[in-house]
């Protein structure tokens with residue numbers, strides 16, 4: 001099977017990831033941060049190192065301001081539900097994934113918040129000017145995805161953040177598609193909060209993610225409970241990261257994420273270069289197939305398209321029969337499909353990863369050409 005669904009989760013993982021996960025389960029599978037015996041301490045060190053490596057990758061000075069989550073959705077929920085209060089106004093975009101749209105729409109429906117959703121322009125991006133104009137006196141948060149999981153459009157996050165900061169509004173950045181590929185340093189982006197999955201571009205396993213909080217951002221923790229620290233108190237500790245990490249941590253997952261992250265840091269220049277070259281080859285090839293309609297730009301890392309009048313799910317199913325793994329449908333992003341006019345058919349998404357080759361792309365192009373001829 002040729003896997004071209006890295007936007008959903010990366011596959012394969014670098015070889016060290018599975019080894020690291022098996023290693024902790026087989027040798028140091030104690031509960032990290034709890035007991036004081038050597039095995040628990042060794043398990044705790046794995047988590048400590050992953051947090052340190054993540055801080056080094058993000059170039060943030062305080063690793064304790066990063067906490068581990070279940071995935072990017074969990075990180076986004078922790079940020080939005082932990083930050084927002086009754087009466088707040090939030091600005092976001094139609095480009096967002098349901099992991100942003102659903103929590104915000106839920107809060108809107110409950111009457112908790114007011115919400116403004118900005119439409120992207122023809123290039124798939126929202127401008128800093130649009131965001132500036134949407135900010136009201138009670139705006140307490142702007143949420144923006146760094147890279148669209150449908151069109152691959154990269155939002156001008158730094159410009160948006162500086163427009164927000166000029167009016168004292170913090171920015172939550174969804175780095176689901178960009179972490180591991182683009183520059184996601186919070187200081188470079190102007191992100192006050194940065195949510196990222198561990199299992200996509202950072203090459204960790206499923207069930208991993210993280211949230212970074214800039215100094216000065218304080219959230220209500222969504223989960224409260226045992227942290228292995230200050231156990232004499234019945235109140236949730238204030239200390240970071242414990243405040244946000246109640247319950248037993250995903251030790252094998254975090255061990256895998258540490259191995260994935262080390263791989264990313266060792267190949268930091270090659271990964272974006274290789275993935276961009278594959279996406280460009282795909283874009284060019286698809287452009288030359290009659291009947292193919294593209295929804296991504298020439299430089300996008302994720303390429304979505306449709307073939308003739310076919311349902312995207314049907315195209316994806318035919319590609320599956322040809323041993324090509326791509327995702328059809330709406331990609332949990334109804335706003336952008338509404339904007340593109342594809343809510344009824346969806347789109348087929350190809351998201352090449354670092355382990356794909358030019359040959360994989362050519363195989364996909366041949367298969368799409370065959371489908372297009374009979375569409």
Ligand SMILES: Cc1ncc(COP(=O)(O)O)c(C=O)c1O
Nearest residue numbers: 071072073097099149174176197
């Ligand atoms: C833009 C975007 N945001 C958030 C998510 C949610 O990520 P996760 O699956 O890690 O919860 C995704 C997943 O595809 C995504 O593409």
